[in-house]
Amino acid sequence: MPDLRYIEPMLIIFSGLPGSGKTTLARALADRLGAVYLRIDSIEAGINGAALGAPDLKDAGYRAACAMAEDNLALGRTVIADSVNPIELTREAYRNAATRAGKPFAEVEVVCSDRTEHRNRVEGRRPDLPGQRVPTWADVEQRHYIPWPDNPLRLDTAGETPEASLARLLLMLPHRTTPAREPQES
Numbered sequence: 001m002p003d004l005r006y007i008e009p010m011l012i013i014f015s016g017l018p019g020s021g022k023t024t025l026a027r028a029l030a031d032r033l034g035a036v037y038l039r040i041d042s043i044e045a046g047i048n049g050a051a052l053g054a055p056d057l058k059d060a061g062y063r064a065a066c067a068m069a070e071d072n073l074a075l076g077r078t079v080i081a082d083s084v085n086p087i088e089l090t091r092e093a094y095r096n097a098a099t100r101a102g103k104p105f106a107e108v109e110v111v112c113s114d115r116t117e118h119r120n121r122v123e124g125r126r127p128d129l130p131g132q133r134v135p136t137w138a139d140v141e142q143r144h145y146i147p148w149p150d151n152p153l154r155l156d157t158a159g160e161t162p163e164a165s166l167a168r169l170l171l172m173l174p175h176r177t178t179p180a181r182e183p184q185e186s
Contacts, residue, residue: 008174009078011069011098015085016110017145018135019122021157021165025110026082028166033080036072038065040083045129062090066097073101086145106173109148114158 012029016022023039030037044061062083069079081094091107098105112118118140125134135143148154153172157165 009076010103011079011105013081013094013107018140019118020110020112022110023082024162026080030080033078035078035080037080066093070097070101073103108153110155112158113156117158
């Protein structure tokens, strides 16, 4: 397991269909790194619950997540962005946020190649946010999602525990080549 002090502050952009293990991994990674965790589902639930309401979110959740990511990256924090992130437009928006903040990014596509396991995960999901509607297997099958054409960090979670997937992901992430400085005593 790598020494986590050597992971550069960066934007780690997750994508993948519901039930692939994306949110489980993103949360675990954020916890492990002490990173800022931005989940589109939570942002959209907050917007939907606002007093003014929002009849159609369109891209509001993604725009809010990109703005919060950029703010936190500028402060030198690692940020984990958790969303289906289905198209190039949203992926580019995240990359642009990292670039404007002057920080690197890593793109992680999470898949579950075992169709039966993937379906069981989707059908076993329960809402974890107020008013959340979890997708059905039919929703997942019909979801518009374009696989990343050149993503070097593609993680297949089929047949392994979340802990094993997290361990593999930590090895895949770019790391610093020089040690982090220890805090100076006053």
